[in-house]
Amino acid sequence: MVKEIDTPALAMAMADDNTKPEASKIKKDFSESESKRLHSIIERSNPESVKVNERIIGGKPGYAISKYARDKNADLLVINSPDTHLNLFDRIFTHDIEYILADLPCDVLIVHSRVSN
């Protein structure tokens, strides 16, 4: 189970007055809080005997997961569908899912999140 974290404007805000340990701590805190969220999602889904590896990756959503799947030589990538119908804006400003669909890293299964909620 992989969760992507995107932190817009964080590099800019941290550029001016952070010492190195502080900057690392901020990043670590982000990663840990996302890790907790991922863990609670997995627990809720009750995987029982299935062993689940949890990973947090940083980068642009869609692109980061696609690159991760490619790097790991994954057999199948399971993702959720976009929450809303895509429109013209999503064509102009690349939607996250397009990074995956434009250059498939492996087989992809899209779970319809609007139906499964």
Added chain:
Amino acid sequence: MSKLTHNDLLILLAAIGILLILSRLVAELGKKFKLPIVMGEILLGILIGPTVFGSISPEIFSELFPKTGGAKIALDGITSLAVIMLLFVAGMEVQLNVVLKQGKAAIYTSFTSMVIPFVLGFSIVWYFPDIFHFQEKYHLVYALFFGIAMSISALPVITRILMDLNLFKTNVGMVVIAAAIFDDLTGWLTFSLVLSMIGQEGEITNVWYTIGMILGFGLFMLIIGKWIINKILPWIQNKLSWPDGVLSICLGCCFLGAAFTENIGLHAILGAFITGIAFGDSVHLHEKAREIIHQFVTNVFAPLFFVSLGLRVNFIQNFDPILVSIVLFLAVVCKVFGASLGAYMGGLSKRESIAVGFGLNARGAMEIILGTLALNAALIDEKMFVALVIMALITSIISGPLMKKFTGV
């Protein structure tokens, strides 16, 4: 041909050295009180500029920071580079898909936090021009400028506040970030239009030509430029020396973009800003590369720019309490009302909406850069510049505590 004399070089190096060291010390001091770094830099400029040091010891001041000569021209050149780089890094953080992804609340907030302050600011100048001082021929551009000055937000200050309050990844935080990104984008594009409307000789140029050129350059960079960047960035980051390669190419493209827009009659900041968007939007730009570019610009060039503002303007002589009060009142009311209304319409609670309003009210460095460029273009006078700087500092300081109050963290 004139060149930098031995004495000019000496003065220039001493001035840069003093500015860099003192600004760092002030920044570290300000950090203890959780003040925005730009505030310390401005205050330092006021202290060592004509306002304080220049009036106590005018001889040493004019020796170290001369008003004419090679050292002055060289320092002006460096601060111009700094503005261009600051706009480049501001552009790097403009990611419009972040706005779209946050949904209804972010889209409504982005729109109202830009449009309402802009319309109110524009209308005040348009219908009550006597409050302000400007040349008659600049009525329209001054009204446009004031509208933009009311609507712009400072993404770095806002992000910092959200991080300190631990709100960065919350719903309120992401709405504020998304709206600030949108306000930055529309604000700087419109401001480039305003600056480009004022020609070299101070005449008003053809507005449709300027709009056409801005759209043409923007579309070219965001479609073809971005495609080229996506092709070359992985190669630069893998094959060239790290981080020298990516730093040189990014800043090189920033200056070429700025030179190009300056050449076609638009302002250099537009080229830098749009080139920044094209680089920042690329999925291939490593987070580490982004950080290095930010650190290079923020810690070396930004202090020189912000401290140098205090060196050129006397803040006491140009302090007009009525103008400062009007600018501050309008800025806070327009922005907080506009942003809160959008957030409320987007489905946030009343308290959360007001928190969003105060968050976006922080103007910080962006407003000061805007004011400086308008002052350089002789669009505003020094009194208005001082009023904008004070407004930017006060809104940045009150933003954090007021957000805290309304979010209850």
